[in-house]
Amino acid sequence: MSILIDEKTRLLVQGITGSEGSFHTQRCIEYGTKVVAGVTPGKGGSEILGVPVFNTVETAVKETRANASMIFVPPAFAADAILEAADAGILLVVCITEGIPVLDMVMVHNYLKDKSTRLIGPNCPGLISPGKCKAGLMAGDIHLQGNVGVVSRSGTLTYEAVAQLTSFGIGQSTCVGIGGDPLPGSTFVDILKLFQKDKDTKAVILIGEIGGTAEQEAAQFIKEKMTKPVVAFVAGATAPLGKRMGHAGAIISGSSSRAQDKIAALANAGAIIAPSPAEIGLTLKKVLAK
Amino acid sequence: MKIHEYQAKALLSEFGIPVPRGGVATTPAEAKRIAAELEGKVAIKAQVYAGGRGKAGGIKVANTPEEAEKLAAQMLGTRLVTHQTTPEGVPVSKVLIEKAVSIQRELYLSIIVDGASRMPVMMASEAGGMDIEEVARVSPEKILKVYIDQAAGFQSFQRRKLAYGMNLNSTHIRPATSLMTNLYKLFQAKDCSLAEINPLVVTTDGELLALDAKLNFDDNALFRHSDIEQLHDVEQEDPLEAKANELGIKNYIKMDGNIGCMVNGAGLAMAVMDLITQAGGRPANFLDTGTVNDANRVVNAFKIFTTDPNVKAILVNIFGGITRVDVIAQGIVEAHKQMDCRLPLVIRLAGTNVDDGKRIIAESGIKFVEATDFYDAARKAVEAAKGGSK
Numbered sequence: 001m002s003i004l005i006d007e008k009t010r011l012l013v014q015g016i017t018g019s020e021g022s023f024h025t026q027r028c029i030e031y032g033t034k035v036v037a038g039v040t041p042g043k044g045g046s047e048i049l050g051v052p053v054f055n056t057v058e059t060a061v062k063e064t065r066a067n068a069s070m071i072f073v074p075p076a077f078a079a080d081a082i083l084e085a086a087d088a089g090i091l092l093v094v095c096i097t098e099g100i101p102v103l104d105m106v107m108v109h110n111y112l113k114d115k116s117t118r119l120i121g122p123n124c125p126g127l128i129s130p131g132k133c134k135a136g137l138m139a140g141d142i143h144l145q146g147n148v149g150v151v152s153r154s155g156t157l158t159y160e161a162v163a164q165l166t167s168f169g170i171g172q173s174t175c176v177g178i179g180g181d182p183l184p185g186s187t188f189v190d191i192l193k194l195f196q197k198d199k200d201t202k203a204v205i206l207i208g209e210i211g212g213t214a215e216q217e218a219a220q221f222i223k224e225k226m227t228k229p230v231v232a233f234v235a236g237a238t239a240p241l242g243k244r245m246g247h248a249g250a251i252i253s254g255s256s257s258r259a260q261d262k263i264a265a266l267a268n269a270g271a272i273i274a275p276s277p278a279e280i281g282l283t284l285k286k287v288l289a290k
Numbered sequence: 291m292k293i294h295e296y297q298a299k300a301l302l303s304e305f306g307i308p309v310p311r312g313g314v315a316t317t318p319a320e321a322k323r324i325a326a327e328l329e330g331k332v333a334i335k336a337q338v339y340a341g342g343r344g345k346a347g348g349i350k351v352a353n354t355p356e357e358a359e360k361l362a363a364q365m366l367g368t369r370l371v372t373h374q375t376t377p378e379g380v381p382v383s384k385v386l387i388e389k390a391v392s393i394q395r396e397l398y399l400s401i402i403v404d405g406a407s408r409m410p411v412m413m414a415s416e417a418g419g420m421d422i423e424e425v426a427r428v429s430p431e432k433i434l435k436v437y438i439d440q441a442a443g444f445q446s447f448q449r450r451k452l453a454y455g456m457n458l459n460s461t462h463i464r465p466a467t468s469l470m471t472n473l474y475k476l477f478q479a480k481d482c483s484l485a486e487i488n489p490l491v492v493t494t495d496g497e498l499l500a501l502d503a504k505l506n507f508d509d510n511a512l513f514r515h516s517d518i519e520q521l522h523d524v525e526q527e528d529p530l531e532a533k534a535n536e537l538g539i540k541n542y543i544k545m546d547g548n549i550g551c552m553v554n555g556a557g558l559a560m561a562v563m564d565l566i567t568q569a570g571g572r573p574a575n576f577l578d579t580g581t582v583n584d585a586n587r588v589v590n591a592f593k594i595f596t597t598d599p600n601v602k603a604i605l606v607n608i609f610g611g612i613t614r615v616d617v618i619a620q621g622i623v624e625a626h627k628q629m630d631c632r633l634p635l636v637i638r639l640a641g642t643n644v645d646d647g648k649r650i651i652a653e654s655g656i657k658f659v660e661a662t663d664f665y666d667a668a669r670k671a672v673e674a675a676k677g678g679s680k
Contacts, residue, residue: 276568
């Protein structure tokens with residue numbers, strides 16, 4: 001098994017005719033993903049990469065029974081694209097788009113509250129269940145089918161971790177990039193819940209970074225609910241905390257946005273901390289050997 | 291994006307929030323004229339993108355227009371160093387001259403988007419002023435919070451909860467709740483990432499005034515706020531950060547080391563900095579290229595490295611995903627065509643189109659050190675930087 005996507009996923013791509021959209025759609029098809037439809041308003045009736053293009057998500061779903069969507073729509077229109085997918089009954093929406101205004105995402109979250117749609121992203125690399133389905137930007141060939149779940153806020157650092165695992169012959173059940181935005185559709189906790197339930201996931205890698213409180217919430221969940229081992233790395237121990245958000249930012253998150261505090265919270269919850277980003281795979285290998 | 295206090299107050303005023311009377315001056319003579327118009331005691335406030343001005347001497351009180359002129363002359367043209375700035379400080383090119391008010395109470399009011407609840411949250415406290423973060427740490431119950439539901443909107447009862455919670459007099463409840471309504475309107479209309487009034491004062495005359503205010507804006511939303519975008523004051527930024535921004539590299543932060551880093555992805559960029567530090571070196575910057583689909587972005591990153599006198603070696607670590615490694619490679623080659631770049635260069639490439647990328651660089655004949663993985667890259671860059679600084 002795996003989580004969220006597998007052989008049964010019928011993927012639709014919103015923004016399929018753009019240069020990024022078409023490039024990565026092609027890569028997904030090459031990997032073996034069933035891309036059944038594309039949506040670009042105004043280009044309905046045409047075809048790209050052998051995939052039929054529709055004007056609206058609703059008609060695309062009706063015609064092709066698409067059950068997941070990957071979004072490459074520019075930031076100014078991306079929130080609308082997410083809503084359109086949810087309205088059409090798509091259960092998994094993966095929003096790749098980077099640079100969506102935060103207040104647009106506040107509105108999106110409100111809309112999704114009473115829908116059964118799960119959103120991954122925005123500003124994320126998507127996800128892959130190796131050997132089964134890829135709905136994202138990651139290079140397929142660095143992955144290997146197996147039993148380690150990976151969840152990460154960082155796209156490219158995930159590729160590093162996965163490449164390390166694969167070099168040890170350790171495969172992955174599903175790798176989920178939840179994205180680096182302040183308001184992600186799915187959080188660490190959402191994905192950890194799925195990995196905990198998934199029979200084929202034996203251990204999990206969690207990759208966090210400075211800012212926000214998502215790692216602390218993950219730590220709480222790991223402490224209370226996770227029985228599977230979790231290896232964690234938090235990037236940014238040496239990074240400048242960067243742009244201060246006035247006093248309000250400090251009040252709302254306290255000191256918890258620092259890497260040290262996040263690492264401490266995860267370690268206290270029983271996660272095994274990788275000492276360096278170059279040793280994420282090695283740390284997991286040792287855990288599995290125990 | 292940040293703006294100056296005087297600009298924030300103009301926006302507050304536009305949205306019906308009372309602020310002290312005042313004007314902005316760029317010369318001592320202007321300061322004198324404004325002080326004379328205001329009559330009586332005035333405050334002279336340095337306009338910089340940094341907090342902690344009061345303790346750093348960036349806020350002074352003048353009793354006469356002549357004194358205002360003298361104090362403005364002392365501030366204008368200098369650099370102000372506060373606990374939030376670098377040791378070099380930030381330039382003071384404008385001062386805000388404001389009618390001094392006599393304060394009865396100092397309150398706190400702000401709005402931010404809360405990541406955990408995914409809603410805007412308005413926070414209020416009757417313990418406003420300089421030590422509000424300390425208040426939040428020691429007595430969190432003194433910070434009142436209401437979360438603003440997007441379907442229901444910002445409700446009257448929520449505003450009353452905050453106003454009564456701050457123990458305002460009955461005469462101040464209505465002005466306070468209407469001020470809250472207006473602040474939220476401004477927050478939404480202008481895509482703020484932060485709207486903070488600290489302190490919000492009750493004067494001895496019984497007036498409610500935004501004595502100091504900070505407005506930050508969501509960079510991702512500036513495309514629909516050209517009026518806000520043009521308020522940006524480039525001279526308040528680090529010159530290299532300003533240059534990076536001008537060249538379209540939004541995620542560049544200057545640091546104090548000597549290894550120029552170009553990495554795709556913020557997490558990976560931070561991890562590379564962590565590794566450089568572990569290997570005994572120091573990064574010269576944080577630079578997340580973001581998604582690169584134009585080789586020119588890479589050329590621009592190299593322009594920053596060659597401008598920064600501290601950079602002794604360049605480390606390029608790219609793990610392609612949405613970014614294609616061949617495009618990065620073209621950029622590196624193009625950069626070497628356009629500029630005289632003799633800095634030692636360590637390159638580690640992986641991911642989407644990596645073979646094409648490696649071929650393009652190899653065929654170009656550029657001198658570089660190839661790294662196999664990113665720890666190897668960090669180690670080699672640290673070595674190269676040591677060699678370069680002999």
